[in-house]
Amino acid sequence: MTEPPLLEVRDLSVSFPQASGIVRAVRGISYTVNQGEFLGIVGESGSGKSVSSMAVMGLLPRNAVVTGDVLLRGESLLGRDDRELSRLRGKEIAMIFQDPLSALTPVYTVGNQIAEGLMLHDKGLGAKAAAVRAVELLRVVGIPAPERRVNAFPHEFSGGMRQRVMIAIAIANDPNLIIADEPTTALDVTIQAQILEVLQKAKELTGAAVVLITHDLGVVAGNADRIAVMYAGKLVETGAVDDVFTRPVMPYTIGLLRSVPNLVTAGRTRLVPLEGRPPSLSNLPPGCPFEPRCPIAVSACTTEEPPLLQLRGGHDAACIRAGEIESGVLHPSDVFPRPEPVAEGAKVVNERESILSINGLVKHFPLTAGMVFKKQIGTVKAVDGIDLEIRGGEVLGLVGESGCGKSTTILEVLEMTSPQVGSITIAGRDVAELSKAERLSMRKDVQIVFQDPMAALDPRLTIEDIVGEPLTVHGTSRTERRRRVAELLDLVGLEHTMAGRYPHEFSGGQRQRVGIARALATSPKLLVLDEPVSALDVSIQAGIMNLLEDLKLQLGLSYLFVAHDLAVVRQIADTVAVMYLGRIVESGEVGEVFARPHHPYTQALMSAVPIPDPEAERSRVRILLDGDLPSPTDEISGCNFHGRCPLFKLLDPARQQRCLTEDPHLRVIDTTSAACHHVDQNTLQPL
Amino acid sequence: MALLDPTTQGEVDLTAALVDPGKAPRNSSRARLIWLRLRSTPRFWVGAVIVVGMIVWAIAGLWIAKWSPLDQDLINSSTGPSTSHWFGTDDIGQDIYAETVSGLRKSLVIGLIAGPVGTLIAAFVGAFAGYLGGKADAVISWLINFLLVLPAFFILVLLSPVFKSLSFLVLTAFIAMFSWMIMAQVIRAQTKSLRDREFVKAARFMGVGTPTIIRRHILPNVASLLIIDATLGVVAAIDSETALSYFGFGIQRPQVSLGVLLADGTPSATTRPWMFLFPAIVLIVLLFAVSLVGDALRDAVDPTSGNTRD
Numbered sequence: 001m002t003e004p005p006l007l008e009v010r011d012l013s014v015s016f017p018q019a020s021g022i023v024r025a026v027r028g029i030s031y032t033v034n035q036g037e038f039l040g041i042v043g044e045s046g047s048g049k050s051v052s053s054m055a056v057m058g059l060l061p062r063n064a065v066v067t068g069d070v071l072l073r074g075e076s077l078l079g080r081d082d083r084e085l086s087r088l089r090g091k092e093i094a095m096i097f098q099d100p101l102s103a104l105t106p107v108y109t110v111g112n113q114i115a116e117g118l119m120l121h122d123k124g125l126g127a128k129a130a131a132v133r134a135v136e137l138l139r140v141v142g143i144p145a146p147e148r149r150v151n152a153f154p155h156e157f158s159g160g161m162r163q164r165v166m167i168a169i170a171i172a173n174d175p176n177l178i179i180a181d182e183p184t185t186a187l188d189v190t191i192q193a194q195i196l197e198v199l200q201k202a203k204e205l206t207g208a209a210v211v212l213i214t215h216d217l218g219v220v221a222g223n224a225d226r227i228a229v230m231y232a233g234k235l236v237e238t239g240a241v242d243d244v245f246t247r248p249v250m251p252y253t254i255g256l257l258r259s260v261p262n263l264v265t266a267g268r269t270r271l272v273p274l275e276g277r278p279p280s281l282s283n284l285p286p287g288c289p290f291e292p293r294c295p296i297a298v299s300a301c302t303t304e305e306p307p308l309l310q311l312r313g314g315h316d317a318a319c320i321r322a323g324e325i326e327s328g329v330l331h332p333s334d335v336f337p338r339p340e341p342v343a344e345g346a347k348v349v350n351e352r353e354s355i356l357s358i359n360g361l362v363k364h365f366p367l368t369a370g371m372v373f374k375k376q377i378g379t380v381k382a383v384d385g386i387d388l389e390i391r392g393g394e395v396l397g398l399v400g401e402s403g404c405g406k407s408t409t410i411l412e413v414l415e416m417t418s419p420q421v422g423s424i425t426i427a428g429r430d431v432a433e434l435s436k437a438e439r440l441s442m443r444k445d446v447q448i449v450f451q452d453p454m455a456a457l458d459p460r461l462t463i464e465d466i467v468g469e470p471l472t473v474h475g476t477s478r479t480e481r482r483r484r485v486a487e488l489l490d491l492v493g494l495e496h497t498m499a500g501r502y503p504h505e506f507s508g509g510q511r512q513r514v515g516i517a518r519a520l521a522t523s524p525k526l527l528v529l530d531e532p533v534s535a536l537d538v539s540i541q542a543g544i545m546n547l548l549e550d551l552k553l554q555l556g557l558s559y560l561f562v563a564h565d566l567a568v569v570r571q572i573a574d575t576v577a578v579m580y581l582g583r584i585v586e587s588g589e590v591g592e593v594f595a596r597p598h599h600p601y602t603q604a605l606m607s608a609v610p611i612p613d614p615e616a617e618r619s620r621v622r623i624l625l626d627g628d629l630p631s632p633t634d635e636i637s638g639c640n641f642h643g644r645c646p647l648f649k650l651l652d653p654a655r656q657q658r659c660l661t662e663d664p665h666l667r668v669i670d671t672t673s674a675a676c677h678h679v680d681q682n683t684l685q686p687l
Numbered sequence: 688m689a690l691l692d693p694t695t696q697g698e699v700d701l702t703a704a705l706v707d708p709g710k711a712p713r714n715s716s717r718a719r720l721i722w723l724r725l726r727s728t729p730r731f732w733v734g735a736v737i738v739v740g741m742i743v744w745a746i747a748g749l750w751i752a753k754w755s756p757l758d759q760d761l762i763n764s765s766t767g768p769s770t771s772h773w774f775g776t777d778d779i780g781q782d783i784y785a786e787t788v789s790g791l792r793k794s795l796v797i798g799l800i801a802g803p804v805g806t807l808i809a810a811f812v813g814a815f816a817g818y819l820g821g822k823a824d825a826v827i828s829w830l831i832n833f834l835l836v837l838p839a840f841f842i843l844v845l846l847s848p849v850f851k852s853l854s855f856l857v858l859t860a861f862i863a864m865f866s867w868m869i870m871a872q873v874i875r876a877q878t879k880s881l882r883d884r885e886f887v888k889a890a891r892f893m894g895v896g897t898p899t900i901i902r903r904h905i906l907p908n909v910a911s912l913l914i915i916d917a918t919l920g921v922v923a924a925i926d927s928e929t930a931l932s933y934f935g936f937g938i939q940r941p942q943v944s945l946g947v948l949l950a951d952g953t954p955s956a957t958t959r960p961w962m963f964l965f966p967a968i969v970l971i972v973l974l975f976a977v978s979l980v981g982d983a984l985r986d987a988v989d990p991t992s993g994n995t996r997d
Contacts, residue, residue: 414892439894440894443892443893443894446892447892447893448888448889448892450885450888450889451885452885455884455885455886456885456886456889457886458886458887458890458903458904458907458908459908460904460907460908460910461903461904461907466886469890469893469895469903470893470894472895472899473893473894473895474894518889522893
């Protein structure tokens, strides 16, 4: 008799009865996790990946109906009362949530919260000993000066630091299983890399098995041993990470892998869009839930849902054509062929005149204190002297972590008012010199597409009113507006019969198309794209990216493309500017910057991006940055990156002195420009 | 006010992400969803039926009456309910039924005007203050706070000599003028958060003017709040009117409102209870019914009480 696996989930189903019908969130999934194993569960939003792990923890709301069984070392967890489960939670199973701010109690110090978990499960532990252990735990997860920070409150920590605290709490009682639910989704890439490192360390220290739930294939590729792909409440493919990534069988997995922009291949090939949207989990039709989106569906797919079939070597997939795909009769590129690029004739050739030119732009916000008598106590240097240039038909990718000043920059461009210092020139006109009427007509030339397509569309207006809104400003007649809206909807790949509907009837990807149609209504020259795909599910992103690429070519548009996802920028941009604390630290032609980054920050940023390819992930050298982005209120002398710079630590004192005292400016190095004194000393390995 | 916040999506709701927003509830708009939820609330139906019934009664009640409110049946003064005088008569022989219907009419008219007018003021003042921000916001906020600390009832009492001689509409206007401040603050806060929403920003960057943004984007997005407020505002306005009239500062004879009738009936409430009881019952039932409707509306709109999505 072999020992039972650490966690065994048997035919687990979760459903929520609701007014509109029963929502079957999880529909019979089975998996096991062995001691010390790292399982990655991947799925899009609504695939049931979080609900299934909540069921394991017994944390589902009371109206959930759970069937099947969850066994921890052969003992059933379902049906136990909350008190028994509480004893297990924390001690045997620990959970790390996505949002560390709402997972920590704001009114207790983090030390208290760690100690609480310790003392709950170990009655013999005194308060003193618990506090000492809390400090130890904080040190383990890499919190600087833990003796001092143990007495800090959650709001005094940054997002990444809070997530470290969560990990500290999770490993406090030496659990056997850690469930991490999208632990890095809310964080920047460099912080994500740090947290994943800490998670691996925690796993090594405790010997616990880890179940990592994520939508990011790259994160799984670099960390997990096994992967489970979920779709519409079912497991559709599981197997060893290498197997699934190199030889995916289920068409959904194939599509997902081919639709993700990959830092290594991006920019050279078109992305493969995975059209359609996941089905509604109430009233699922019979047959394979992926059938409507599946390019190789046959008639048998509509009648019966395929079970998870065992292939070889623990690789399972739920597809009736799995045999054909596995044996190579159907190649992944036959399943999802790459779409053709826009025909040469349809392209608009643009004179390379300057569309947007930013020179020495500065935006400082005064930081004030006091309610009645306001006094200035500091300055937020959101944008601290940047130059950008976009020519006709060009895409400038502006990348950087949150808080680096990207958003302030685009707001300054869109406000079209005189900047504090520097100048903004749009299509040859300095915006500071515009009259009110000229500014209004200038607004036609610059439009914006926002990150969150739900928030960007007024829920109370129909699609026709939303897309036509920019035209109302410029006095277009109603009939002309209607004609133009139909034309725009066709252009972005939506049916123009949808014009009478409301935003909530559309999926995320469709909503983003509506947002793009609205931005195109006035035939602008420049589109400002503020993270246009980062709020979308991975399978949807490719379609939007391809649309943006096509529109650029068909209409001769220029884009100011703001993103934190480097792979996405690599895919679409012609030139790239990397921003750090209100400054541009490196800029240049996109191929050059990505192939040979010179600034240590750019290098770290690139190495932090997970690549959805397990082999590439393992062979990469990661350049981890220390700590978080400093606050833009800090007065930093010299190079503002020196506190986190991996290169700085390798330099001799004389060179370090230069970093501490002298502010580096952008200078041309080879084919790109970088703001670093010691590019010649750089021995860090990019990618 | 988070409970009433129409801009927040439902609280952490596991099922929300799973329900396909386009298909799951088959309805086409939020208004329909609210109506669906309202429809399944018994409270709403009880309240609505009573309110509609009372309005119909107020309009048609006098046609079936044998007496007009001004008639005096001196032979039957101070008598209890009978076949001739359904609710009895008062000391000077006036028919209580006729007076109650006519008082209800006045109270309803005042409530139905003052409540929504107050909401309208609140909507515009709040939305402009919240949207414009800066100096305009500071001035309007100061005004709101100033009006809030003024004892409204006392001022209405002081002003009563002015409107005693004028139409009851003046009284209605005064009641409306003192009932919008709190709602205006709520709308102002809502607008402030809406202003940072991307669809409002998008409109601004398109060059859409402020009044258009408020009309097209802000007010429709606080509409559910406004509807609740207008409904509950009716209750508040009738309350104010009744209280003022009761103390003799509101509606004056020969016009009657429920407050006037209550005041007249109070001295004889123990000896000839019909003079007090019937207007009182009508008032309580009316306020109760309107409150029920408002309450049901609030629950239907409240994003935390179920799986609403906006």
